[in-house]
Each structure stands twice: as C-alpha cells, then as structure tokens.
Amino acid sequence: MSEARVSSRPIQSCFQCRKRKIKCSKSYPCTPCILRGEGDVCREVDRSMLQSTERIEELVDRVQKLENTISVLSRRGSPSDDESPRSIRRRELSSSPYPKSASLSPNRPRSRGFSSQTPSLLRVGTSAEESAMILEDFAMGHKVNRTRATSDFSMSMFSTPSTANETLPQTHLPITHPWSLFVNSPQDIVRRILCALPTQAQTQLLLRFYVQQVDWYAKVIHVPTFMAETNILLAHIHQHQYHLVNIDFLGVLLIVLCLSFHFADAQLCEQLMLSYAACSDYAQHLYSGAQACLQYANFTSCHSLEHLQTIVLTGVYQQNHDDSDSSWAMVGAAIKIAQNIGMSRLGNETGIRQYPPEWRSSIRREVARRVWWNLVVEDWSQAMAHQGAYSVHPSQNHTSFPANIDDADLIEADVVQSKPLNVHTEMSSFLCRLRFVEHHRQIIDEVNCGGYEPEYAQTMDCKINNSIGEIKDYFQVTTDPQKFSRSSQVTCMERSLCHIMAQTRLLSLHRPFLFRGCYDDRSTNSRRYCIKSAQLILQHLGTNRQAEKLLRWWTAVLCGFTAIVVLFVDLCHLHNDGTEAEVEQRRKEIQDGLQLFRSVGEHAPSVTRNTISLIESLLVAESTMLSKDAKNKLASNDNITSFEQIVKKIIINASRGPRSLINTMNLTSFDLGTPSSLSASLTPEQLWQRQSFDVGKLSPSLQSVQGLHSFNVGGQYDENQFSYVSSTLLPS
Numbered sequence: 001m002s003e004a005r006v007s008s009r010p011i012q013s014c015f016q017c018r019k020r021k022i023k024c025s026k027s028y029p030c031t032p033c034i035l036r037g038e039g040d041v042c043r044e045v046d047r048s049m050l051q052s053t054e055r056i057e058e059l060v061d062r063v064q065k066l067e068n069t070i071s072v073l074s075r076r077g078s079p080s081d082d083e084s085p086r087s088i089r090r091r092e093l094s095s096s097p098y099p100k101s102a103s104l105s106p107n108r109p110r111s112r113g114f115s116s117q118t119p120s121l122l123r124v125g126t127s128a129e130e131s132a133m134i135l136e137d138f139a140m141g142h143k144v145n146r147t148r149a150t151s152d153f154s155m156s157m158f159s160t161p162s163t164a165n166e167t168l169p170q171t172h173l174p175i176t177h178p179w180s181l182f183v184n185s186p187q188d189i190v191r192r193i194l195c196a197l198p199t200q201a202q203t204q205l206l207l208r209f210y211v212q213q214v215d216w217y218a219k220v221i222h223v224p225t226f227m228a229e230t231n232i233l234l235a236h237i238h239q240h241q242y243h244l245v246n247i248d249f250l251g252v253l254l255i256v257l258c259l260s261f262h263f264a265d266a267q268l269c270e271q272l273m274l275s276y277a278a279c280s281d282y283a284q285h286l287y288s289g290a291q292a293c294l295q296y297a298n299f300t301s302c303h304s305l306e307h308l309q310t311i312v313l314t315g316v317y318q319q320n321h322d323d324s325d326s327s328w329a330m331v332g333a334a335i336k337i338a339q340n341i342g343m344s345r346l347g348n349e350t351g352i353r354q355y356p357p358e359w360r361s362s363i364r365r366e367v368a369r370r371v372w373w374n375l376v377v378e379d380w381s382q383a384m385a386h387q388g389a390y391s392v393h394p395s396q397n398h399t400s401f402p403a404n405i406d407d408a409d410l411i412e413a414d415v416v417q418s419k420p421l422n423v424h425t426e427m428s429s430f431l432c433r434l435r436f437v438e439h440h441r442q443i444i445d446e447v448n449c450g451g452y453e454p455e456y457a458q459t460m461d462c463k464i465n466n467s468i469g470e471i472k473d474y475f476q477v478t479t480d481p482q483k484f485s486r487s488s489q490v491t492c493m494e495r496s497l498c499h500i501m502a503q504t505r506l507l508s509l510h511r512p513f514l515f516r517g518c519y520d521d522r523s524t525n526s527r528r529y530c531i532k533s534a535q536l537i538l539q540h541l542g543t544n545r546q547a548e549k550l551l552r553w554w555t556a557v558l559c560g561f562t563a564i565v566v567l568f569v570d571l572c573h574l575h576n577d578g579t580e581a582e583v584e585q586r587r588k589e590i591q592d593g594l595q596l597f598r599s600v601g602e603h604a605p606s607v608t609r610n611t612i613s614l615i616e617s618l619l620v621a622e623s624t625m626l627s628k629d630a631k632n633k634l635a636s637n638d639n640i641t642s643f644e645q646i647v648k649k650i651i652i653n654a655s656r657g658p659r660s661l662i663n664t665m666n667l668t669s670f671d672l673g674t675p676s677s678l679s680a681s682l683t684p685e686q687l688w689q690r691q692s693f694d695v696g697k698l699s700p701s702l703q704s705v706q707g708l709h710s711f712n713v714g715g716q717y718d719e720n721q722f723s724y725v726s727s728t729l730l731p732s
Helices: 002-007 015-020 031-036 047-077 085-092 127-140 143-158 186-194 200-218 223-238 247-262 266-272 276-296 305-320 324-340 362-381 428-448 454-469 488-513 521-542 554-577 580-598 606-625 639-655 658-665 676-681 684-691 695-708 723-729
Strands: none
Touching: 015 031, 186 247, 186 276, 200 223, 200 247, 200 266, 200 305, 200 488, 223 247, 247 276, 247 305, 266 276, 276 305, 305 324, 305 362, 305 554, 305 606, 324 362, 362 428, 428 454, 428 488, 454 488, 454 521, 488 521, 488 554, 521 554, 521 580, 554 580, 554 606, 580 606, 606 639
16 A cells, blocks of 8 residues: 555645645545635646746736736826815825834724825725815814815816905904004014014125025025025015015025024124124014014914924024023924925825925925924924923824935926935935934833833944944045035034034933943943043034034034033042042043033023033032032932032022022133133132122113114114004003
8 A cells, every 4th residue: 555655646735725825635626625615626736837837826916916006006197086186185295204114004094194105005085085074174174174175176176266356465454363453554564574674785694694604504495496585575675565575484584684693703793894792682683573474474373384494493593592492382383384284295206296286396395395304303302301202203204305405406397306315415414414313213212111221222322323334425525625515614514513413312322321330230331332422522522623613503512511411420420439530531521521612702602601601510519519528428428419419409509590500509600701711711719709790780781782783673674663562562
C-alpha cells in the first residue's frame, strides 16, 4: 500500500481551496466546496499549470486595483452631476502632509466631510445627505458654509450675476455692528484709523526694512502682491476715496509697519530722523490701529485670510511686549477661523484638483499654507506652557507644507512648483524650523500620556540629532552670495535660530531628568545631554555676530533664557557636590549669557528686559543664599530645595512690582538709562544703588513722550484723532 502511494502522483488541492488558501480534503468535489455550494466547479489543479495560475491571479488582482484607482481619479477630475458643490469642495480639499496613522482603522467611522486618501475607499456622503447638511447649516447659523453653498448653487445652477447694490459703499453702520454705539459713518472710522499711518516717504523706508530684516521670521505675506495692494490702498487714501479702502488689508499694512518700527535699528532710526523711543511709541500706535481694523471688521464673524495674517504678525508684537497670553488666545481663535474657511485642507498641488472660488488663486493658496503652518507652530510650541493642550491634531491636519520657493518665483499657475530642499530660498528657514516643532509635539503627546522614561528620551534624541545633521541641507555653503535669497546677516540669523531651536528641543526632552540625574544612574546621561544642549545654545548665540538683533525676537530670547535656567540649576547642584573650579566655570557661563542679553542695549523689547532682570536676580540670589555664610542654613537641604527657594522668592517679589523686587531681595533690575557697558563693569550691589528708581517720577516723562508723539505719526492726515469718540465713553 505504501508502494502505491510512492508510485502515484500526490493529490493536489482543488482550485477554489487553493485560491482561498484553506485546507482541502483533496477529494473531488471536496468537502469545503460542497459546503459552499460550489461542488460543480470543484476541480483538481494540474501541477504543471500551478505557476501559470498564480501569475494570472496576481495580474487579475493588480488590474482590479488599477481599475479602482482610475475610477476614483476620473471622478475627481470630472465630478458627477448628482454630486453637490459642498461634497466636491470637501473632497478636493482633503489632503494631508502626514502618512496615515496605523491607529486609524479603515473600518472606523469617519467624521462627515472626511475623504479617504486611499483609492479603495469612496466618499461617504451622497448628494441627498449633503443637501440635508446644507439645510442644517442654514438653520444653525453656520454662515461660512451656507454662504459657500449659496455661491456654489447660484453659479452652477442659476448663474445669477451680482447686483450693483453689493458694491455700493455703506453710509451707515448696521445696528448689529459693535461700533454702531460710537460712530455712524464707516468712512469716519477709516479716516481715524488712517491717522496712524506715517508719511509716504517713511512708509517706503519701513516697508523696505520689513522685507529685508523682518519678513524672514514669519513669512506670511507674498511681497509682490503685498506691495501692489499697498500702492492701491495708498492711492485710494490720497484721493480721499475712503469707501474703497480694504479694511482687512489695512490691518495687515498697519501691523507690518508696526513691526518695522518695533525692530528698527540705528540705521533706520537715522533715516527716519526719529529716536528709538519715538519708534517704540509709533509701533504701539500702529499696533492699536491694526487691532482696531480687526475689531471694526468684526473678524470673529467675518473670516478672511487677511485677518489671519494680521493675527499672526500681531502675535509677534504681543509676545515681545510681555503679552503672550493675548497671543495664545488669538492663535486659538485664528485656528478655528482658518479651519472654517478651509485652510486645514489645502493639500498638495496637483493639476487635476478643482478648488472653490476662494482658493483658485495659486498665490493665495500658498500664502494660506504659510499662515496655517505659522498658526500650527505657535499652537504646538506654546502647548507645554498651557497644560499640554493644542488645537491642531495631526490626524485633522490635511494641509501640505509650504513650497520651498521665493516670492519672486511664486506666480499664478495651475501648480506651484517647489524647489528642492537643498536649494536655499526665503522659505528655507521656516521649513527647517517646522521639523523641530513636530518633534516637540511628539514629546508633548508622551507627556500627556503620563510622561516618559529615559529610554524614550534616548530614542527621540536620535531623531532630533538626525534632523540637526540635516540643517546644513537647508543652508548649503556657497561662495556666491547671490545664491542666497537673503542677505548674509539675515541668513546668519536664520541658521542660528534653527540651531538654537533644535538644541532647545533636546534640552526640553531631557529636562525632566535634570534633577533626577543627581541621584539616579539611569538619568545621568539625560542630565548630561540637557546641560550640553544649554551650553550649545549659548555658544550659538555667542558666536553669532547678529546676536544683538536675534535676541530681540521672542523665540530666541526664550531659548537663551531656558538654557541659562538649566545652567543655574546645575550651579545650585555644584555648590553642594562640585568643586570650586566647576562652580566658577558654570557661573561664568551664566554671566556670559547675561552679557549677550545686555548687548541688545536700548533696543531691547520688554521680554528681553524681563529676562535680563531675572538673570541678574538669579546671580544675586546665588551670591547671597548660596554663599559660604548661608551654607549652614542650607546644610539640611539638597540642591533641589535650594533652587526652589530661590525661584519662589524671586517670583513672589517680582509679582509685587519692581520696587518690591529691588528692596526685598536686594536684586538688580535693568535700566534703559544705564549703558550696557557700564552695567557690565558694576557689581550687583552698585547696580542696585544706581538703578533704583521711583515709578511715579517716570510717569510724567512718559506722559510727555506720549504728548510729543501724537497719534498722527507722520502728520500726513490732519483729522482730529478720536476726539469725540473718547468723550463719548466718558460718563455723563
């Protein structure tokens, strides 16, 4: 019987069982086929045909996938007649710069309007369902959605031209407008806001300075378009056609001029024939004017890209003026506005995609991507200071990264052509910084999940270091300065900011183990990496010839101050467990960092002055509380308790005001009247004696400055500025 088995041909599984990859009983018809009701087609597979059959099955499967892909792409290129305009819009704007997360199961229910990125999954909503949703928008007050639906249907179904009444200027504010309580004529409001504008010659100088020295940081405007619209707006102003002034764009122009005044250097002040104090006052006036434009336009109800540009640039000024809470609140509102107008779904540029009317301009789409990612950067960067909460979740962000392109090369076209990343453009610095913000968000997610162990820190450390090694790709070394899209000074600041932001991410990653590394061997490496990153941050700032300008930006100040705090923590530890040489070396590093901040001089914004005051306070506290005479009092406490005592006392006294900080702690504060070189040569005690001041005595001088620099900055417009508006607010 065994000889028969050897001589006979082995029985093969049937074709149906082999196709389904299940066990076959190898009898014809086989048991599985009989149970499936397929006994009539059950047949044995010829062994000689096995290889050919497998190839045919593979080809059939690939052809089916190809047909599905072509079917989906053809629907995208030519929408069907029964597909609603809203479905088309949502499907076209659904794209993401992120790969699909493995945690998102294809069987998981998706939110309405979410179009899958895979060809095998079709869109969810039918035309009837979309019509029902449009009715919901009309009933529940979703103004943006119902306005789009009305516009789409009117263009596609009725083609009704706009009436002439839509372009007529308003003569009176509607009673629902918040400002209708104060003024009646919109032109009066526009005229009073225009009083903040400088002269035409000053405006040209300020705009040139902004493009050359300020625009690199946020990059939320397209310079050629911005300049063209500025010329149109100024022409309307000089012709007294105030009803034609675009109030949305006026807000952008005012905040651009505000930042130019705010970051003005000595050369610009000389060209404007103004002191730095006058420039600061003018910046504040223009900031108020930009805020007035937002409020007059009722930006929370009437959404536009220009409002978001104004908010992003306003945040730069707010952060520098010790008003980060206002910036954080405005970023949250701006994100919701951006999501409402579709900026979170501006995917990659393709030639087959059809955009709704508001995004058919390729320049406008690209500017919208820049604005959106600026909002994302602020949202993720500041989340740790707000309980780890951010508004833009990666799974809901379907906007592609901005193109690596210069403004001069960005023109109206079907597709925006991005340059390779190793080609330096005006967007290189921003795109480089985006990588480190993404790493920071991943760290925040781990913290929100209960924290992380040193092993995770080591893994993320490798990722960040790999990104640091690729920074040079964004700033290719070249002997031809014309190959860089910006001046060498700005390129130097761009490169340095990328490096210090990268090191700050490493510092934040390892900082949870800074104290633990003093007694836990598992955290020793993280502690060492944290201190090393702090030293590298100060080294990058110290070796940068543009450090004086760079430390006028909030982000650079934050990175530098974070590094100094880490070094001060280590200084407290070295007082207990280190040698005198190590203590002196660490103290010198902190003092050198303080000198970097002092080098900004009289141009220092509020955030830089606050940082200088706190660093000086830390050094004085270190010399008093951790001196040899005080060691007996702190003998029973470790370095953690010592650091906490210093911080608590500084915070308590700082919250009481400048006088309390000086008198109670005997700490120094930064005085703009004291030159930085003189301050550096004095001891903390001598500085305290020189820099003690009476706030009440300064008030008249500040009032005289306010009176000297009136709201009419350039004297270009002679209308009485807000005279009766302020009197209206007074009680009768």
